[in-house]
Amino acid sequence: MKNASTPVTTSQMFRFVFGQVLNKKWLLALNVFALAIISLLEFVIPQYEQFIIDHVIPRHDIGLLTEVVAGLLGTAVILGILSFVSTYYMGVLSQGAITNLRTDLYRYILRLDTHFFESSKTGDLMVRLTSDIGNLQSLISANMLSMVGSVVTFIFVWIYIFIINWQMAVAVTLTFPLMFLIYRVFRNRLHSAFRAARASQAQMSNQMQNTLTQIDLIKSYTNEGLEEDRFSKYANTNKQDMINATKNQALFSPLIDLVNYLGVAIILALGAYFVIQGQLTVGQLVAYLTYVAMLQGPIRAFTQILNQLQQSLVSYGRVMDIMALTPDITSKPNAVTFPTIKDGVDLQHVSFTYQDDDGHPSAKVPAVHDVSFTIPFGKTTALVGHSGSGKTTITKLIDRLYDLDSGNITFDGQAITDLQIADLRKNIAIVSQDVYLLDGSIEENIRYGREDASTEDIWQAATMADIADFIHGLPDGLKTQIGERGVKLSGGQKQRLSIARALLKNAQIVILDEATASLDNESEKAIQHALENLMQSRTSLVIAHRLSTIHNADQIVVMDDGRLVERGTHESLLKQNGAYAKLYNAQFN
Structure with a gap:
């Protein structure tokens, strides 16, 4: 484009x-x-x-x-x-x-x-x-x-x-x-x-x-x-x-x-x-x-x-x-609906380089190069690495905000390019450290996850996100105006609101992109319960800056300069004494 x-x-x-x-x-x-x-x-x-x-x-x-x-x-x-x-x-x-x-x-x-x-x-x-x-x-x-x-x-x-x-x-x-x-x-x-x-x-x-x-x-x-x-x-x-x-x-x-x-x-x-x-x-x-x-x-x-x-x-x-512009990323005429996930998401030799305004590669080194791993159904996969290692790029590729240069991403064997884009994104909920809120009421911001949701559904999502008590304590409750970009809320309250919105969406796949990176330790601990509710029984991909939050991940994938360098559990990766061990020791020693 x-x-x-x-x-x-x-x-x-x-x-x-x-x-x-x-x-x-x-x-x-x-x-x-x-x-x-x-x-x-x-x-x-x-x-x-x-x-x-x-x-x-x-x-x-x-x-x-x-x-x-x-x-x-x-x-x-x-x-x-x-x-x-x-x-x-x-x-x-x-x-x-x-x-x-x-x-x-x-x-x-x-x-x-x-x-x-x-x-x-x-x-x-x-x-x-x-x-x-x-x-x-x-x-x-x-x-x-x-x-x-x-x-x-x-x-x-x-x-x-x-x-x-x-x-x-x-x-x-x-x-x-x-x-x-x-x-x-x-x-x-x-x-x-x-x-x-x-x-x-x-x-x-x-x-x-x-x-x-x-x-x-x-x-x-x-x-x-x-x-x-x-x-x-x-x-x-x-x-x-x-x-x-x-x-x-x-x-x-x-x-x-x-x-x-x-x-x-x-x-x-x-x-x-x-x-x-x-x-x-x-x-x-x-x-x-x-x-x-x-x-x-x-x-x-x-x-x-x-x-x-x-x-x-x-x-x-x-x-x-x-x-005169035409989107490059569109659904095929014969695109199919998103499948019910039973196996998981599979990345196969994925490579991608960002482009400049003229459509040429904006960097000599790809943001992601020949990356392959599986995100198993119902399990939590953590993605770690230094800043700029390609973690967030992978989440954008999974949500098809960009198309791959080479390789493939499949959902239960169904290629990402064969799926209807709107249906694909409806089945993926993303919670990032940059919380995007509407200049409106708390209800409008939660309901953004699903426009046809009932008030009962909204309260249920708010309860699971541990923000219901806060809302009940407000004079106007769900009708409370939060201001532009949520200026009237604290960082933790904004994040809980975004989690409630993701819970209401009820997507099959959850992506947490350093969702607690901008919070202090106390706020992070308070929000962990809400995040656990969000990831429960869902296929989850977690990008983590603080490695203490992913000890219990079923799988940890380590990225470096756009490449996958290690993969395993927390314990197995520490025993390898490789890239993950260096990241971990740098934070805790």
């Missing part, structure tokens, strides 16, 4: 966004109908102006004037009502489409491989899900859709002014290529400027996300000033990028206005000449000026939304960068 910039075009962007709109065809049809009537009424209004000037005023007919003005006001009222209908229902259509796009992107991101999240910035992903998707919303706005009606109006009005006076029509038409020339010159400038601004905004978001989630570390090392300087650097970069974009936009709009004024000046000069020559009435000239403004309106509106189009195109490209 490779994350590279995806080439995009404006037509692709509109097809992508309006693909969501087509799900509500009746709303789109209603908007198109309203816009068609609006265009017709806008075409009629100048006719009222011409009629009043050329026919009503010369006749001095107040009654006729009243009728024409009433008709004009009635047309304006209808125009206003239709504009409301178009704007409101286009908003409904827009919000629905954007919500679907954001939900689809969120769903797509969640299904990407673990490697993607390790190589991506959280703040950048948040910008793509919020600001970038938000920028696409402008494409489904009433103003944007009205551009379609404006194009139709432009064509009919252009034909009409040719019929009235072809000389003036040709003269004003000559100004249009100047507008498009200016547009072409500034299009790439604006696109590049807004892409740079979006990238620097993502850097700011990453910095904010990093500091807000690591505030304790920052304060303990009194590095507030350092982080302020970093944020200031990113903020100033974003400021310069936005100033550059604004500068191009500021140059672009006045140039377009200058061309529009040139067109008006041409019409006034030629129109006045034709009025003097008797070839044109004053009313026709006034109406002609209005029609020219109607011609210039779509062009002016188009140029005014150019910067938004460029921002949307940049955002669309960033969204497509994600949507």
